[in-house]
Amino acid sequence: MKYAYYPGCSQEGGEEHFGKSTEAVCHALGIELQEIHEWTCCGASSGHFLNEDLSLALPARNLAIAEKMGLDTICVCAACYLRLKASRREARHDPEVRRRLEAQLKMPYEGKHDVRHLLDVVVNDLGLDAVKAKVVKPLKGLKLVCYYGCYLMRPPEIVAFDNPENPTAMDRLIAALGADARDWSAKVDCCGGSLMLTQSDAVHDLVGGIVDRAREVEAEAIVTACPMCTMNLEAMQKGKDKLPIVYFTELLGVAMGLPDARKWFKKHLKSPAPVLAAHGL
Amino acid sequence: MQYESKSGTVTCDPGFAGRVKDESGVDFNRCYQCLTCTLGCPVARYMDHPPSEIVRMVQLGLKGQVLGCSTIWVCASCESCVTRCPNEINIPRLMDALHQMALREGVKPKVAVVPAFHAAFMDPVRRFGRQNEALMSAEHFLRSRDFSPKTLKVAAGLGIGMVTKGKIKLLPARTGKGKDQVKHLFKETLKGKKP
Numbered sequence: 001m002k003y004a005y006y007p008g009c010s011q012e013g014g015e016e017h018f019g020k021s022t023e024a025v026c027h028a029l030g031i032e033l034q035e036i037h038e039w040t041c042c043g044a045s046s047g048h049f050l051n052e053d054l055s056l057a058l059p060a061r062n063l064a065i066a067e068k069m070g071l072d073t074i075c076v077c078a079a080c081y082l083r084l085k086a087s088r089r090e091a092r093h094d095p096e097v098r099r100r101l102e103a104q105l106k107m108p109y110e111g112k113h114d115v116r117h118l119l120d121v122v123v124n125d126l127g128l129d130a131v132k133a134k135v136v137k138p139l140k141g142l143k144l145v146c147y148y149g150c151y152l153m154r155p156p157e158i159v160a161f162d163n164p165e166n167p168t169a170m171d172r173l174i175a176a177l178g179a180d181a182r183d184w185s186a187k188v189d190c191c192g193g194s195l196m197l198t199q200s201d202a203v204h205d206l207v208g209g210i211v212d213r214a215r216e217v218e219a220e221a222i223v224t225a226c227p228m229c230t231m232n233l234e235a236m237q238k239g240k241d242k243l244p245i246v247y248f249t250e251l252l253g254v255a256m257g258l259p260d261a262r263k264w265f266k267k268h269l270k271s272p273a274p275v276l277a278a279h280g281l
Numbered sequence: 282m283q284y285e286s287k288s289g290t291v292t293c294d295p296g297f298a299g300r301v302k303d304e305s306g307v308d309f310n311r312c313y314q315c316l317t318c319t320l321g322c323p324v325a326r327y328m329d330h331p332p333s334e335i336v337r338m339v340q341l342g343l344k345g346q347v348l349g350c351s352t353i354w355v356c357a358s359c360e361s362c363v364t365r366c367p368n369e370i371n372i373p374r375l376m377d378a379l380h381q382m383a384l385r386e387g388v389k390p391k392v393a394v395v396p397a398f399h400a401a402f403m404d405p406v407r408r409f410g411r412q413n414e415a416l417m418s419a420e421h422f423l424r425s426r427d428f429s430p431k432t433l434k435v436a437a438g439l440g441i442g443m444v445t446k447g448k449i450k451l452l453p454a455r456t457g458k459g460k461d462q463v464k465h466l467f468k469e470t471l472k473g474k475k476p
Binding site (some may be wrong): 051 | 323324327341342348355357358359360361363364371375378381383392393395396397398399400402403406410411412414418420425427431432434435438439442443446447448450454456457458459461462463465466467470
Protein backbone atom coordinates (compact mmCIF):
# COMPACT_ATOMS: atom_id res chain seq x y z
CA MET A 1 0.00 0.00 0.00
CA LYS A 2 1.58 3.21 -1.16
CA TYR A 3 0.16 6.71 -0.85
CA ALA A 4 1.12 10.32 -1.36
CA TYR A 5 1.21 11.93 2.09
CA TYR A 6 -0.15 15.38 2.83
CA PRO A 7 0.81 16.07 6.48
CA GLY A 8 -0.97 19.44 6.84
CA CYS A 9 0.36 22.47 8.74
CA SER A 10 -0.78 21.44 12.24
CA GLN A 11 1.15 18.18 11.98
CA GLU A 12 4.44 20.03 11.72
CA GLY A 13 3.33 22.77 14.13
CA GLY A 14 1.47 22.51 17.41
CA GLU A 15 0.16 19.00 16.77
CA GLU A 16 3.38 17.47 15.50
CA HIS A 17 2.74 14.41 17.69
CA PHE A 18 -0.20 13.61 15.40
CA GLY A 19 2.14 13.76 12.40
CA LYS A 20 4.87 11.74 14.12
CA SER A 21 2.45 9.07 15.35
CA THR A 22 0.87 8.87 11.89
CA GLU A 23 4.23 8.22 10.25
CA ALA A 24 5.32 5.66 12.84
CA VAL A 25 2.01 3.79 12.75
CA CYS A 26 1.84 3.71 8.94
CA HIS A 27 5.38 2.35 8.83
CA ALA A 28 4.47 -0.37 11.32
CA LEU A 29 1.28 -1.25 9.42
CA GLY A 30 3.03 -1.44 6.07
CA ILE A 31 1.37 1.67 4.64
CA GLU A 32 4.07 3.45 2.66
CA LEU A 33 3.80 7.25 2.75
CA GLN A 34 5.57 9.45 0.22
CA GLU A 35 5.39 13.06 1.34
CA ILE A 36 4.13 15.45 -1.35
CA HIS A 37 7.23 17.44 -2.33
CA GLU A 38 7.10 21.04 -1.12
CA TRP A 39 3.44 20.71 -0.08
CA THR A 40 1.61 23.87 0.92
CA CYS A 41 -1.39 24.85 3.09
CA CYS A 42 -4.89 23.82 1.93
CA GLY A 43 -6.38 27.13 3.15
CA ALA A 44 -8.47 25.33 5.79
CA SER A 45 -11.58 27.15 7.01
CA SER A 46 -10.20 30.57 6.13
CA GLY A 47 -9.78 29.81 2.44
CA HIS A 48 -13.45 29.24 1.70
CA PHE A 49 -14.42 31.95 4.15
CA LEU A 50 -12.55 34.55 2.09
CA ASN A 51 -12.68 33.36 -1.49
CA GLU A 52 -14.14 30.36 -3.30
CA ASP A 53 -11.52 30.27 -6.08
CA LEU A 54 -8.65 30.43 -3.60
CA SER A 55 -10.21 27.63 -1.54
CA LEU A 56 -10.14 25.37 -4.63
CA ALA A 57 -6.72 26.42 -5.93
CA LEU A 58 -4.69 25.94 -2.71
CA PRO A 59 -5.62 22.25 -2.28
CA ALA A 60 -5.42 21.60 -6.03
CA ARG A 61 -1.74 22.54 -6.11
CA ASN A 62 -0.95 19.66 -3.74
CA LEU A 63 -3.23 17.22 -5.52
CA ALA A 64 -1.68 18.08 -8.90
CA ILE A 65 1.71 17.07 -7.47
CA ALA A 66 0.23 13.85 -6.06
CA GLU A 67 -1.26 13.17 -9.49
CA LYS A 68 2.22 13.47 -11.00
CA MET A 69 3.33 10.85 -8.43
CA GLY A 70 0.45 8.67 -9.65
CA LEU A 71 -0.83 8.05 -6.11
CA ASP A 72 -3.93 8.56 -3.99
CA THR A 73 -3.31 10.98 -1.12
CA ILE A 74 -3.55 10.23 2.60
CA CYS A 75 -4.13 13.02 5.10
CA VAL A 76 -4.95 12.99 8.81
CA CYS A 77 -6.42 16.43 9.49
CA ALA A 78 -10.18 16.45 8.99
CA ALA A 79 -10.15 20.04 7.69
CA CYS A 80 -7.42 19.25 5.13
CA TYR A 81 -9.42 16.15 4.21
CA LEU A 82 -12.59 18.12 3.43
CA ARG A 83 -10.76 20.94 1.60
CA LEU A 84 -8.76 18.53 -0.58
CA LYS A 85 -11.82 16.44 -1.37
CA ALA A 86 -14.01 19.47 -2.10
CA SER A 87 -11.42 20.86 -4.51
CA ARG A 88 -11.03 17.53 -6.29
CA ARG A 89 -14.79 17.15 -6.60
CA GLU A 90 -15.20 20.57 -8.23
CA ALA A 91 -12.37 19.83 -10.67
CA ARG A 92 -13.99 16.54 -11.67
CA HIS A 93 -17.56 17.80 -11.89
CA ASP A 94 -17.00 21.10 -13.64
CA PRO A 95 -14.69 21.15 -16.70
CA GLU A 96 -14.54 24.93 -16.50
CA VAL A 97 -13.20 24.80 -12.93
CA ARG A 98 -10.63 22.24 -14.02
CA ARG A 99 -9.44 24.39 -16.93
CA ARG A 100 -9.21 27.42 -14.66
CA LEU A 101 -7.25 25.49 -12.01
CA GLU A 102 -4.81 24.12 -14.59
CA ALA A 103 -4.22 27.66 -15.91
CA GLN A 104 -3.67 29.01 -12.38
CA LEU A 105 -1.43 26.11 -11.35
CA LYS A 106 0.44 25.89 -14.66
CA MET A 107 0.25 22.13 -14.10
CA PRO A 108 -2.00 19.44 -15.58
CA TYR A 109 -4.66 18.38 -13.10
CA GLU A 110 -7.51 15.97 -13.76
CA GLY A 111 -8.46 14.99 -10.23
CA LYS A 112 -7.77 11.36 -11.16
CA HIS A 113 -6.54 10.27 -7.76
CA ASP A 114 -8.59 10.13 -4.59
CA VAL A 115 -7.97 11.68 -1.18
CA ARG A 116 -8.33 9.40 1.84
CA HIS A 117 -8.31 9.93 5.56
CA LEU A 118 -5.94 7.53 7.31
CA LEU A 119 -8.76 6.23 9.52
CA ASP A 120 -10.70 5.20 6.39
CA VAL A 121 -7.67 3.43 4.89
CA VAL A 122 -6.83 1.57 8.11
CA VAL A 123 -10.38 0.41 8.84
CA ASN A 124 -11.75 -0.18 5.34
CA ASP A 125 -8.71 -1.12 3.20
CA LEU A 126 -6.17 -2.60 5.55
CA GLY A 127 -8.91 -4.11 7.70
CA LEU A 128 -9.28 -4.75 11.41
CA ASP A 129 -7.91 -8.29 11.23
CA ALA A 130 -4.59 -6.97 9.92
CA VAL A 131 -4.55 -4.41 12.75
CA LYS A 132 -5.38 -7.05 15.39
CA ALA A 133 -2.50 -9.18 14.14
CA LYS A 134 -0.10 -6.36 15.06
CA VAL A 135 -1.43 -5.71 18.56
CA VAL A 136 1.09 -6.68 21.23
CA LYS A 137 -0.31 -4.63 24.12
CA PRO A 138 -4.12 -4.76 24.08
CA LEU A 139 -5.71 -1.64 25.58
CA LYS A 140 -7.69 -3.81 27.97
CA GLY A 141 -10.03 -2.07 30.38
CA LEU A 142 -9.49 1.39 28.89
CA LYS A 143 -12.87 3.16 28.65
CA LEU A 144 -12.91 5.53 25.67
CA VAL A 145 -15.27 7.50 23.47
CA CYS A 146 -14.47 8.24 19.82
CA TYR A 147 -15.05 11.78 18.62
CA TYR A 148 -15.52 12.31 14.86
CA GLY A 149 -16.47 16.00 14.83
CA CYS A 150 -17.58 17.56 11.56
CA TYR A 151 -15.36 17.15 8.54
CA LEU A 152 -14.70 13.41 8.59
CA MET A 153 -18.40 12.87 7.90
CA ARG A 154 -19.93 16.12 6.69
CA PRO A 155 -21.04 17.05 4.10
CA PRO A 156 -21.66 13.40 3.16
CA GLU A 157 -21.67 13.94 -0.60
CA ILE A 158 -18.01 15.01 -0.37
CA VAL A 159 -16.44 13.17 2.58
CA ALA A 160 -18.22 10.53 4.74
CA PHE A 161 -16.67 7.08 4.61
CA ASP A 162 -19.21 5.98 7.22
CA ASN A 163 -22.72 6.80 8.45
CA PRO A 164 -22.62 10.62 8.84
CA GLU A 165 -24.91 10.70 11.90
CA ASN A 166 -23.61 7.61 13.67
CA PRO A 167 -20.16 6.67 12.39
CA THR A 168 -18.50 3.62 13.97
CA ALA A 169 -15.20 3.23 12.05
CA MET A 170 -13.07 4.65 14.87
CA ASP A 171 -15.05 2.78 17.54
CA ARG A 172 -14.46 -0.51 15.73
CA LEU A 173 -10.76 0.27 15.38
CA ILE A 174 -10.38 1.15 19.06
CA ALA A 175 -12.30 -2.00 20.03
CA ALA A 176 -9.95 -4.02 17.79
CA LEU A 177 -7.08 -2.65 19.90
CA GLY A 178 -8.79 -4.15 22.95
CA ALA A 179 -10.25 -0.97 24.46
CA ASP A 180 -13.81 -0.47 25.64
CA ALA A 181 -15.22 1.95 23.02
CA ARG A 182 -18.39 3.34 24.53
CA ASP A 183 -21.46 4.50 22.71
CA TRP A 184 -22.23 8.18 23.30
CA SER A 185 -24.27 11.02 21.89
CA ALA A 186 -21.71 13.70 20.98
CA LYS A 187 -19.58 11.84 18.43
CA VAL A 188 -20.50 14.11 15.49
CA ASP A 189 -21.10 17.34 17.45
CA CYS A 190 -19.12 20.43 16.50
CA CYS A 191 -16.24 21.65 18.74
CA GLY A 192 -16.45 25.21 17.42
CA GLY A 193 -13.60 24.79 14.94
CA SER A 194 -11.93 28.02 13.95
CA LEU A 195 -14.00 30.14 16.35
CA MET A 196 -11.61 29.46 19.26
CA LEU A 197 -10.14 32.96 19.39
CA THR A 198 -13.14 34.88 18.06
CA GLN A 199 -16.18 33.29 19.77
CA SER A 200 -14.51 31.77 22.79
CA ASP A 201 -17.72 31.67 24.86
CA ALA A 202 -19.40 29.51 22.22
CA VAL A 203 -16.38 27.21 21.96
CA HIS A 204 -16.17 26.84 25.75
CA ASP A 205 -19.85 25.83 25.80
CA LEU A 206 -19.57 23.40 22.88
CA VAL A 207 -16.43 21.73 24.25
CA GLY A 208 -18.00 21.62 27.72
CA GLY A 209 -21.03 19.81 26.30
CA ILE A 210 -18.90 17.25 24.47
CA VAL A 211 -16.79 16.54 27.58
CA ASP A 212 -19.93 16.23 29.73
CA ARG A 213 -21.37 13.65 27.31
CA ALA A 214 -18.08 11.72 27.51
CA ARG A 215 -18.14 11.76 31.32
CA GLU A 216 -21.74 10.55 31.34
CA VAL A 217 -20.57 7.22 29.91
CA GLU A 218 -17.52 7.22 32.24
CA ALA A 219 -14.97 7.65 29.46
CA GLU A 220 -11.39 8.09 30.68
CA ALA A 221 -10.30 9.90 27.51
CA ILE A 222 -11.67 11.11 24.18
CA VAL A 223 -10.17 9.69 20.99
CA THR A 224 -9.84 12.09 18.03
CA ALA A 225 -8.79 12.09 14.38
CA CYS A 226 -8.37 15.83 13.77
CA PRO A 227 -5.83 18.37 15.10
CA MET A 228 -8.38 21.23 15.27
CA CYS A 229 -10.80 19.15 17.35
CA THR A 230 -7.94 18.07 19.61
CA MET A 231 -6.70 21.61 20.09
CA ASN A 232 -10.18 22.85 21.00
CA LEU A 233 -11.02 19.90 23.25
CA GLU A 234 -7.71 20.22 25.11
CA ALA A 235 -7.44 23.98 25.39
CA MET A 236 -11.08 24.99 25.83
CA GLN A 237 -12.07 22.58 28.61
CA LYS A 238 -12.93 24.40 31.78
CA GLY A 239 -12.20 23.26 35.32
CA LYS A 240 -9.18 21.67 36.96
CA ASP A 241 -9.80 18.00 36.26
CA LYS A 242 -9.53 17.87 32.47
CA LEU A 243 -10.33 14.82 30.41
CA PRO A 244 -7.31 13.76 28.30
CA ILE A 245 -7.64 13.82 24.51
CA VAL A 246 -5.70 11.26 22.48
CA TYR A 247 -5.22 10.66 18.75
CA PHE A 248 -6.29 7.32 17.32
CA THR A 249 -2.80 7.00 15.85
CA GLU A 250 -1.23 7.33 19.31
CA LEU A 251 -3.41 4.51 20.62
CA LEU A 252 -2.47 2.37 17.62
CA GLY A 253 1.17 3.09 18.48
CA VAL A 254 0.71 2.06 22.12
CA ALA A 255 -1.15 -1.13 21.23
CA MET A 256 1.46 -2.08 18.64
CA GLY A 257 4.20 -1.47 21.21
CA LEU A 258 5.91 1.33 19.28
CA PRO A 259 8.69 2.82 21.41
CA ASP A 260 8.02 6.49 20.58
CA ALA A 261 4.52 6.64 22.09
CA ARG A 262 5.82 8.19 25.36
CA LYS A 263 7.37 11.09 23.43
CA TRP A 264 4.11 11.90 21.69
CA PHE A 265 2.21 12.15 24.96
CA LYS A 266 4.60 14.83 26.24
CA LYS A 267 3.24 17.24 23.64
CA HIS A 268 -0.33 17.17 24.97
CA LEU A 269 -1.66 20.01 27.11
CA LYS A 270 -3.05 17.21 29.28
CA SER A 271 -1.09 14.00 28.88
CA PRO A 272 -3.07 10.78 28.39
CA ALA A 273 -0.11 8.84 29.89
CA PRO A 274 -1.48 8.57 33.48
CA VAL A 275 -4.80 7.16 32.27
CA LEU A 276 -2.95 4.53 30.23
CA ALA A 277 -0.60 3.81 33.12
CA ALA A 278 -3.61 3.10 35.36
CA HIS A 279 -4.32 0.17 33.04
CA GLY A 280 -0.72 -1.00 32.99
CA LEU A 281 -0.02 0.55 29.58
CA MET B 282 -38.30 49.54 -1.82
CA GLN B 283 -39.58 50.28 1.68
CA TYR B 284 -42.50 49.03 3.67
CA GLU B 285 -43.76 49.38 7.20
CA SER B 286 -43.62 46.53 9.68
CA LYS B 287 -44.22 46.19 13.40
CA SER B 288 -40.54 46.85 14.02
CA GLY B 289 -40.42 49.96 11.84
CA THR B 290 -39.51 50.75 8.25
CA VAL B 291 -37.97 47.84 6.36
CA THR B 292 -35.88 48.36 3.25
CA CYS B 293 -36.08 45.64 0.65
CA ASP B 294 -33.75 45.19 -2.33
CA PRO B 295 -35.69 43.24 -4.99
CA GLY B 296 -32.52 42.16 -6.84
CA PHE B 297 -30.73 40.86 -3.75
CA ALA B 298 -32.08 37.30 -3.74
CA GLY B 299 -31.14 36.85 -7.41
CA ARG B 300 -27.61 38.12 -6.87
CA VAL B 301 -27.11 35.86 -3.83
CA LYS B 302 -28.38 32.91 -5.83
CA ASP B 303 -26.03 33.65 -8.75
CA GLU B 304 -23.02 34.16 -6.50
CA SER B 305 -23.58 31.20 -4.17
CA GLY B 306 -25.19 28.78 -6.60
CA VAL B 307 -27.56 27.85 -3.75
CA ASP B 308 -31.25 27.33 -4.53
CA PHE B 309 -32.64 28.66 -1.26
CA ASN B 310 -36.17 29.01 -2.67
CA ARG B 311 -36.70 25.32 -1.96
CA CYS B 312 -36.82 26.13 1.77
CA TYR B 313 -40.19 25.40 3.43
CA GLN B 314 -39.11 26.59 6.88
CA CYS B 315 -39.03 23.20 8.61
CA LEU B 316 -36.32 24.64 10.93
CA THR B 317 -34.17 21.49 10.82
CA CYS B 318 -31.10 23.67 10.16
CA THR B 319 -31.76 25.88 13.15
CA LEU B 320 -32.57 23.02 15.52
CA GLY B 321 -29.29 21.27 14.74
CA CYS B 322 -27.13 24.40 14.57
CA PRO B 323 -24.52 24.28 17.38
CA VAL B 324 -24.07 28.06 17.37
CA ALA B 325 -27.65 29.23 16.70
CA ARG B 326 -27.94 30.62 20.24
CA TYR B 327 -25.00 32.96 19.61
CA MET B 328 -26.58 34.41 16.44
CA ASP B 329 -29.01 37.33 16.19
CA HIS B 330 -30.99 35.42 13.51
CA PRO B 331 -30.93 31.61 13.28
CA PRO B 332 -30.02 30.13 9.85
CA SER B 333 -33.65 29.42 8.87
CA GLU B 334 -34.46 33.12 9.30
CA ILE B 335 -31.48 34.18 7.22
CA VAL B 336 -32.78 32.01 4.36
CA ARG B 337 -36.19 33.71 4.61
CA MET B 338 -34.62 37.16 4.84
CA VAL B 339 -32.55 36.53 1.71
CA GLN B 340 -35.71 35.44 -0.13
CA LEU B 341 -37.39 38.70 0.95
CA GLY B 342 -34.45 40.80 -0.22
CA LEU B 343 -33.63 42.21 3.23
CA LYS B 344 -30.09 42.98 2.18
CA GLY B 345 -29.22 45.50 4.88
CA GLN B 346 -30.36 43.24 7.69
CA VAL B 347 -28.73 40.12 6.26
CA LEU B 348 -25.31 41.66 5.58
CA GLY B 349 -25.46 43.51 8.88
CA CYS B 350 -26.33 40.50 11.08
CA SER B 351 -24.02 38.46 13.31
CA THR B 352 -25.13 35.09 11.89
CA ILE B 353 -22.98 35.25 8.73
CA TRP B 354 -19.86 35.67 10.90
CA VAL B 355 -20.75 33.30 13.76
CA CYS B 356 -21.54 30.27 11.52
CA ALA B 357 -18.92 27.61 12.33
CA SER B 358 -19.24 25.87 8.91
CA CYS B 359 -19.90 22.60 10.74
CA GLU B 360 -22.03 21.38 7.79
CA SER B 361 -24.77 19.97 10.05
CA CYS B 362 -27.53 22.04 8.40
CA VAL B 363 -26.79 21.04 4.81
CA THR B 364 -26.34 17.41 5.86
CA ARG B 365 -29.83 17.35 7.36
CA CYS B 366 -31.77 19.78 5.13
CA PRO B 367 -34.58 17.87 3.37
CA ASN B 368 -34.17 20.25 0.42
CA GLU B 369 -30.38 20.04 0.30
CA ILE B 370 -29.95 23.78 0.70
CA ASN B 371 -26.24 24.46 1.17
CA ILE B 372 -26.43 27.01 3.99
CA PRO B 373 -22.68 27.07 4.76
CA ARG B 374 -22.06 27.96 1.11
CA LEU B 375 -24.79 30.62 1.39
CA MET B 376 -23.06 32.05 4.49
CA ASP B 377 -19.73 32.18 2.62
CA ALA B 378 -21.33 34.09 -0.26
CA LEU B 379 -23.05 36.50 2.16
CA HIS B 380 -20.01 37.44 4.20
CA GLN B 381 -17.89 37.71 1.06
CA MET B 382 -20.53 40.08 -0.32
CA ALA B 383 -20.49 42.09 2.92
CA LEU B 384 -16.68 42.39 2.84
CA ARG B 385 -16.69 43.36 -0.85
CA GLU B 386 -19.39 45.98 -0.42
CA GLY B 387 -17.68 47.53 2.58
CA VAL B 388 -20.46 46.66 5.07
CA LYS B 389 -19.07 46.95 8.60
CA PRO B 390 -19.01 43.36 9.93
CA LYS B 391 -21.13 42.96 13.06
CA VAL B 392 -18.56 40.51 14.47
CA ALA B 393 -15.38 42.07 13.11
CA VAL B 394 -12.98 39.73 14.93
CA VAL B 395 -14.05 36.83 12.69
CA PRO B 396 -12.97 38.27 9.31
CA ALA B 397 -9.86 39.62 11.06
CA PHE B 398 -9.01 36.09 12.21
CA HIS B 399 -9.45 34.57 8.76
CA ALA B 400 -7.34 37.30 7.14
CA ALA B 401 -4.68 36.74 9.82
CA PHE B 402 -4.80 32.99 9.21
CA MET B 403 -4.09 33.53 5.52
CA ASP B 404 -1.20 35.91 6.11
CA PRO B 405 1.57 33.36 6.86
CA VAL B 406 0.11 31.09 4.17
CA ARG B 407 0.41 33.83 1.56
CA ARG B 408 3.91 34.76 2.63
CA PHE B 409 5.45 31.36 3.30
CA GLY B 410 3.12 28.76 1.75
CA ARG B 411 2.28 27.16 5.10
CA GLN B 412 0.69 28.08 8.38
CA ASN B 413 2.75 29.20 11.36
CA GLU B 414 0.84 29.46 14.62
CA ALA B 415 3.02 32.10 16.27
CA LEU B 416 2.92 34.42 13.26
CA MET B 417 -0.79 33.86 12.78
CA SER B 418 -1.61 34.72 16.41
CA ALA B 419 0.48 37.89 16.29
CA GLU B 420 -1.20 38.89 13.05
CA HIS B 421 -4.63 38.20 14.56
CA PHE B 422 -4.07 40.58 17.45
CA LEU B 423 -2.66 43.24 15.13
CA ARG B 424 -5.69 43.03 12.86
CA SER B 425 -8.48 42.46 15.38
CA ARG B 426 -7.13 44.63 18.21
CA ASP B 427 -9.17 42.29 20.39
CA PHE B 428 -7.39 42.52 23.71
CA SER B 429 -10.44 41.56 25.77
CA PRO B 430 -9.60 39.54 28.91
CA LYS B 431 -11.35 36.40 27.68
CA THR B 432 -9.53 36.36 24.31
CA LEU B 433 -6.20 37.08 25.99
CA LYS B 434 -6.87 34.24 28.44
CA VAL B 435 -7.48 31.76 25.60
CA ALA B 436 -4.43 32.99 23.68
CA ALA B 437 -2.24 32.91 26.80
CA GLY B 438 -3.37 29.39 27.64
CA LEU B 439 -2.51 28.21 24.14
CA GLY B 440 0.73 30.19 24.00
CA ILE B 441 1.99 28.96 27.39
CA GLY B 442 1.07 25.40 26.41
CA MET B 443 2.95 25.73 23.13
CA VAL B 444 6.05 27.13 24.86
CA THR B 445 6.17 24.72 27.80
CA LYS B 446 5.62 21.72 25.54
CA GLY B 447 8.33 22.95 23.18
CA LYS B 448 5.97 23.26 20.25
CA ILE B 449 6.51 26.87 19.22
CA LYS B 450 8.18 27.36 15.87
CA LEU B 451 9.34 30.89 15.28
CA LEU B 452 10.53 30.23 11.76
CA PRO B 453 8.05 29.34 9.04
CA ALA B 454 8.52 26.01 7.29
CA ARG B 455 10.46 25.95 4.04
CA THR B 456 8.39 25.03 1.03
CA GLY B 457 10.88 25.81 -1.76
CA LYS B 458 9.06 26.56 -4.99
CA GLY B 459 5.76 26.00 -3.19
CA LYS B 460 6.00 29.42 -1.58
CA ASP B 461 6.17 31.24 -4.92
CA GLN B 462 3.43 29.11 -6.43
CA VAL B 463 1.13 29.89 -3.51
CA LYS B 464 1.86 33.62 -3.88
CA HIS B 465 0.92 33.28 -7.53
CA LEU B 466 -2.36 31.51 -6.63
CA PHE B 467 -3.28 34.32 -4.23
CA LYS B 468 -2.63 36.87 -6.99
CA GLU B 469 -4.62 34.91 -9.58
CA THR B 470 -7.67 34.20 -7.44
CA LEU B 471 -7.96 37.41 -5.41
CA LYS B 472 -7.08 39.69 -8.38
CA GLY B 473 -5.43 42.30 -6.24
CA LYS B 474 -7.98 42.21 -3.38
CA LYS B 475 -6.36 41.94 0.02
CA PRO B 476 -7.70 39.16 2.22
